[in-house]
Amino acid sequence: MRPLKDAQLGAFTFFASALPHDVCGSNGLPLTPNSIKILGRFQILKTLTHPRLCQYVDISRGKHERLIVVAEHYESSLSDFQKRGITASPEKVLQMAYEVLEGLEFMNKHGMVHRALSGHNVLLDCKGNVKLAKFGLYHMTDHGADVDFPIGYPSYLAPEVIAQGSFHPSDPSRDVAPLPSGPKTDVWSLGVLLFELCAGRRLLQNIDISERLKFILTLGCMDDIVTVLAEEHGCLDTIKELPENVLELLRKCLTFLPSKRPTPTDLLRDHVFNGVSCLYTPFQKPVSLFSSSLRCAHLELPEDISELCKDDDEDYLSERAIDEVYHLWCLAGGDLEKELTNKEIIQSKPPICTLPNFVLEDGESFGQGRDRSFLLDDTTVTLSLCQLRNRLKDVAGEAYYPLLEDEQSSLPQSNSSNELSATVTLPLIIRERDTEYQLIRIILFDRLLKAYPYKKNLVWKEARVDIPPLVRGLAWAALLGIEGDIQAKYESIDKDTPIPTDRQIEVDIPRCHQYDELLSSPQGHVKFRRVLKAWVVSHPDLVYWQGLDSLCAPFLYLNFNNEALAYACMSAFIPKYLYNFFLKDNSHVIQEYLTVFSQMIAFHDPELSNHLNEIGFIPDLYAIPWFLTMFTHVFPLHKIFHLWDTLLLGNSSFPFCIGVAILQQLRDRLLANGFNECILLFSDLPEIDIERCVRESINLFCWTPKSATYRQHAQPPKTAGDNGFGKTATYYSSDYQDMSKTDLSREPLALCDLKAEVSPRISAEDLIDLCELSLAGPTKRTRAGKPKIVAVDIRSAEDFSRGHISGSVNIPFGTVFSPDGELVQCPATGILQNSRGRVIVVICHAMKSAAMFAAHLVKVNFSRVCILDGGINKLKSTGLLTVPSPQI
Structure with a gap:
C-alpha cells in the first residue's frame, strides 16, 4: 500500500x-x-491502489450485521464548492473531470463501477487532486443485494438506473434482479457533478424525490439536456459562457441513452482533454515482490542535497504505508466502535425500542417505522492518530531507516532502546501487542523483504526472533524460498475443467476453519477451491487426501488477495515437510513416519512411551491428522501461525519434536489414564500452550541427533549448497535428509525391522560429529563439564580391547541386565546411572543385540538412548578406533 502522507484514516458504518x-x-x-x-x-x-482512489484498509464485523469500513480519507471534497456556491473555472472543471475519469477507468479495468458518485464522495487532497471515496460500496454489497438501502443518490443516478427502480432479493414482487450497472452510469453522475461545478449550485434539490425522478426521466425527450438543466436552474447564461470543450464534455456525459453515452475510457482519449492529458503520466502498478519484472526504486535526488537532511520535526509515521499505520493505531488502543459511538454514529437503544412492534397487556399495539440507523449513514469519522503519535514519540528517526548490515543490531538506538531490548524477552503474545516494538519489527522486515532474495539470510536470522503478524504472509514465502513469476505459473494451470476430485473438495471446504469469517465467506470458498484444484492438477503423481484443505488454510488466509502466492507457498511446503504423503498409496510413507515418531517418544520420554505402549495407545490412533495436516486440523489458525513461524525455520524432522512436545504437555493425564480415557482425551484435545510447545520443541530438536529421524521415504537430498536454509539461517542443525550420502551414512531399513526397534539409530558420521572424534580429539562436553554424549560399547571385554571409540565405556550386555531385562546392581550399573540425561549411543557388532540392550534401557526409563547404525564395523575403515597400550 502507498504511504499515508497527508491523508487521514476514516471510518464509516452500515448494516x-x-x-x-x-x-x-x-x-x-x-x-x-x-x-x-x-x-x-x-x-x-x-x-486497488491508484492515485485517484482512496485506499481501502480494513473492514470489521460487529453485532447485528454491522460493518465498519476503514479507508483513506480527506476532509475536503467537491461538496465544499457546492456549499459555498463557488463556480469552478473551466480549467479546474477539466482537471477534476480528467482525474475522476482516471479513477473510474482503473476501477472498470478491475470489473467495478462506482455507482455512488456525489460531491461528498469526490475528495480532494492537500494539492487539490481528486480522490474517489466509497467506490467499493457497490461491489462489496453485490450491487446492493446484501443491504436494505439503495447504492447511489437519486440526484446523480443515471436515467437507466432510475428506470429499473429499487430491488431487494427478499421482495416477492420482483422475480428477476435488474442488470448490474455498467461504466456508463458513472459517466452520467460525473456529468451532473461537473454541471454543478460550472453552475455553482446543486441540481434538483428543491423538489421531492418523486418529482426529481420524473424530471430526469423526461429528459429523454430533449435534444440538449445541458441547456434544459441550465434553464430549469436559472443558470443558462453561466453555462453558455463556458468554453466549447467544457460544454462538449457536459453534453457527452449527460447523454440520455446509454448506447450513445461514452465510457470513461472513451472520454479520457477524447479531444476535449487535449490540453489536460499531457499534464498526467500514466499510472504504473508497482512491481510485486514475486515477479519476473525487475524491481527498482525510482529515486530522484533534489538539486540541493541538504534537502534530504531536514530538521528533526519530520513526520516519519506519515511515510509508512496506510495499512501499517492502521495496524499500529489498533495496537495503540484504537477502537472503531468507540470512535463511532463518540461521534454518535453508533447509538445504543434499549432492546424494547428496537422491536418492530409490541403489545401491552390491554391488547394495545405499538409499532415503529423502519429504524433509520439500519440505512446508510454517509458520515465518515476521522480516526485520530494523536494517541499513536504520543505512543511513538520516543522512537528515534533512525528507527524508521534501519541498516541491513549483518553486524548491525536489529533494534536501533533510541531513547527507549533498553525497553525494546527488554521486550524481546517477553512472551510472544505481548510482543505482538507492543506498539513500539511492532513498529521496529515491521519496518525492519519491510526493508528485508524488499531486498529479497539478496537478504534471505537476514530474513531467516530475524525470523528466529519473531515474525510481525502484518508481514507474516510474505515472510513465510521468503522462508520457503518462493521466487520467480508465480502469477504466470498459477494462471497457466487449468482450474476450471471438472476433475473427479471436485466433489470431495466441495464437501471439505465448508468444514475447514469455518469459524473464521474470511475463510467462511463465499469468496473464501471460491479461492479455496481454486488453490486446491491448482495443486491437484499441477501434481498429477499425487492425489487429494482429506486434510489438504486444512493445510491450505493458513496460506490462503495470509494471502487472501494473492492466490498465486498461496499456491506457491503450499507447493513449496508440502515436499519439504510432507514428501510423498499425498501418494495414492501412502501407507508405507505414513507407517515409516509414525514409527520414527514412536522412536522419538521413546528417545525423549521413555516413561511415557512405556505407558502408551502398555495400554496400546499407538500413534496410529491419534497422530495421523497431526502430521498429514501439520497440526492445522487440530489447532485454530492463530495458534498455527505461531507454531509455523518456528516450524518453517526447522527441517522436515522438526514436526516430530512438536508432536513429542504436545504429548509432554498432556503427560500427567496420559500417565494417569488407560486406553479408553486417552481416546476420549484426544477426541477433544485440551488447550495446548503453543508458546510453551514451541519452546520445548526447539529444546527437543537440539537434543536429537540429526540422523535419528532419518526416513528413506523423505525428500531426496538437494543439490550441493542448497539446504533450504541460509548458512546461519536456523538454530537447528541442517536436515539429515539434505546431506550427501557417504559410507558412514545411515542405511535404509525395512519397515518391519524399523518397527522392531524401540530406539532410533544414528549414523557413524553423526557419532563422529557429536563426539568430535579425531585421532587426538576429546569428547564434546556440556557446560557442567560432563560429555553431552556417552558411547556405551556392549561387546565383550576381549572384543573391546581389539579396538574401540576413544572415550567410550565398555559394559558387556550380560553384566547389567538379567534375562528378564531388569538392571543388576554392579559397577557398570553405576556408570549407566551417571549417564542419565546424556545421549547414550549403544555400540555393538550385532545390531539385534544393540537394539535389545537399548530396549532394556528404555524399559527402565533411560532417556536419549540410540543405536549406532551398522555397529562398530562401520568405524573400522575410519582409523578412529583406538587400542589400549600394552602393559609394561
Whole structure:
C-alpha cells in the first residue's frame, strides 16, 4: 500500500441485510450471513491502489450485521464548492473531470463501477487532486443485494438506473434482479457533478424525490439536456459562457441513452482533454515482490542535497504505508466502535425500542417505522492518530531507516532502546501487542523483504526472533524460498475443467476453519477451491487426501488477495515437510513416519512411551491428522501461525519434536489414564500452550541427533549448497535428509525391522560429529563439564580391547541386565546411572543385540538412548578406533 502522507484514516458504518434464522442452503447448512459475504468481497478492494482512489484498509464485523469500513480519507471534497456556491473555472472543471475519469477507468479495468458518485464522495487532497471515496460500496454489497438501502443518490443516478427502480432479493414482487450497472452510469453522475461545478449550485434539490425522478426521466425527450438543466436552474447564461470543450464534455456525459453515452475510457482519449492529458503520466502498478519484472526504486535526488537532511520535526509515521499505520493505531488502543459511538454514529437503544412492534397487556399495539440507523449513514469519522503519535514519540528517526548490515543490531538506538531490548524477552503474545516494538519489527522486515532474495539470510536470522503478524504472509514465502513469476505459473494451470476430485473438495471446504469469517465467506470458498484444484492438477503423481484443505488454510488466509502466492507457498511446503504423503498409496510413507515418531517418544520420554505402549495407545490412533495436516486440523489458525513461524525455520524432522512436545504437555493425564480415557482425551484435545510447545520443541530438536529421524521415504537430498536454509539461517542443525550420502551414512531399513526397534539409530558420521572424534580429539562436553554424549560399547571385554571409540565405556550386555531385562546392581550399573540425561549411543557388532540392550534401557526409563547404525564395523575403515597400550 502507498504511504499515508497527508491523508487521514476514516471510518464509516452500515448494516447488511439480516437473513432468516430458520432457512438453510441447498447443502443443508445455515445461510452465510450477508455481512460475511460483504467482508469476503471487500478484500479485493484493498489491492486497488491508484492515485485517484482512496485506499481501502480494513473492514470489521460487529453485532447485528454491522460493518465498519476503514479507508483513506480527506476532509475536503467537491461538496465544499457546492456549499459555498463557488463556480469552478473551466480549467479546474477539466482537471477534476480528467482525474475522476482516471479513477473510474482503473476501477472498470478491475470489473467495478462506482455507482455512488456525489460531491461528498469526490475528495480532494492537500494539492487539490481528486480522490474517489466509497467506490467499493457497490461491489462489496453485490450491487446492493446484501443491504436494505439503495447504492447511489437519486440526484446523480443515471436515467437507466432510475428506470429499473429499487430491488431487494427478499421482495416477492420482483422475480428477476435488474442488470448490474455498467461504466456508463458513472459517466452520467460525473456529468451532473461537473454541471454543478460550472453552475455553482446543486441540481434538483428543491423538489421531492418523486418529482426529481420524473424530471430526469423526461429528459429523454430533449435534444440538449445541458441547456434544459441550465434553464430549469436559472443558470443558462453561466453555462453558455463556458468554453466549447467544457460544454462538449457536459453534453457527452449527460447523454440520455446509454448506447450513445461514452465510457470513461472513451472520454479520457477524447479531444476535449487535449490540453489536460499531457499534464498526467500514466499510472504504473508497482512491481510485486514475486515477479519476473525487475524491481527498482525510482529515486530522484533534489538539486540541493541538504534537502534530504531536514530538521528533526519530520513526520516519519506519515511515510509508512496506510495499512501499517492502521495496524499500529489498533495496537495503540484504537477502537472503531468507540470512535463511532463518540461521534454518535453508533447509538445504543434499549432492546424494547428496537422491536418492530409490541403489545401491552390491554391488547394495545405499538409499532415503529423502519429504524433509520439500519440505512446508510454517509458520515465518515476521522480516526485520530494523536494517541499513536504520543505512543511513538520516543522512537528515534533512525528507527524508521534501519541498516541491513549483518553486524548491525536489529533494534536501533533510541531513547527507549533498553525497553525494546527488554521486550524481546517477553512472551510472544505481548510482543505482538507492543506498539513500539511492532513498529521496529515491521519496518525492519519491510526493508528485508524488499531486498529479497539478496537478504534471505537476514530474513531467516530475524525470523528466529519473531515474525510481525502484518508481514507474516510474505515472510513465510521468503522462508520457503518462493521466487520467480508465480502469477504466470498459477494462471497457466487449468482450474476450471471438472476433475473427479471436485466433489470431495466441495464437501471439505465448508468444514475447514469455518469459524473464521474470511475463510467462511463465499469468496473464501471460491479461492479455496481454486488453490486446491491448482495443486491437484499441477501434481498429477499425487492425489487429494482429506486434510489438504486444512493445510491450505493458513496460506490462503495470509494471502487472501494473492492466490498465486498461496499456491506457491503450499507447493513449496508440502515436499519439504510432507514428501510423498499425498501418494495414492501412502501407507508405507505414513507407517515409516509414525514409527520414527514412536522412536522419538521413546528417545525423549521413555516413561511415557512405556505407558502408551502398555495400554496400546499407538500413534496410529491419534497422530495421523497431526502430521498429514501439520497440526492445522487440530489447532485454530492463530495458534498455527505461531507454531509455523518456528516450524518453517526447522527441517522436515522438526514436526516430530512438536508432536513429542504436545504429548509432554498432556503427560500427567496420559500417565494417569488407560486406553479408553486417552481416546476420549484426544477426541477433544485440551488447550495446548503453543508458546510453551514451541519452546520445548526447539529444546527437543537440539537434543536429537540429526540422523535419528532419518526416513528413506523423505525428500531426496538437494543439490550441493542448497539446504533450504541460509548458512546461519536456523538454530537447528541442517536436515539429515539434505546431506550427501557417504559410507558412514545411515542405511535404509525395512519397515518391519524399523518397527522392531524401540530406539532410533544414528549414523557413524553423526557419532563422529557429536563426539568430535579425531585421532587426538576429546569428547564434546556440556557446560557442567560432563560429555553431552556417552558411547556405551556392549561387546565383550576381549572384543573391546581389539579396538574401540576413544572415550567410550565398555559394559558387556550380560553384566547389567538379567534375562528378564531388569538392571543388576554392579559397577557398570553405576556408570549407566551417571549417564542419565546424556545421549547414550549403544555400540555393538550385532545390531539385534544393540537394539535389545537399548530396549532394556528404555524399559527402565533411560532417556536419549540410540543405536549406532551398522555397529562398530562401520568405524573400522575410519582409523578412529583406538587400542589400549600394552602393559609394561
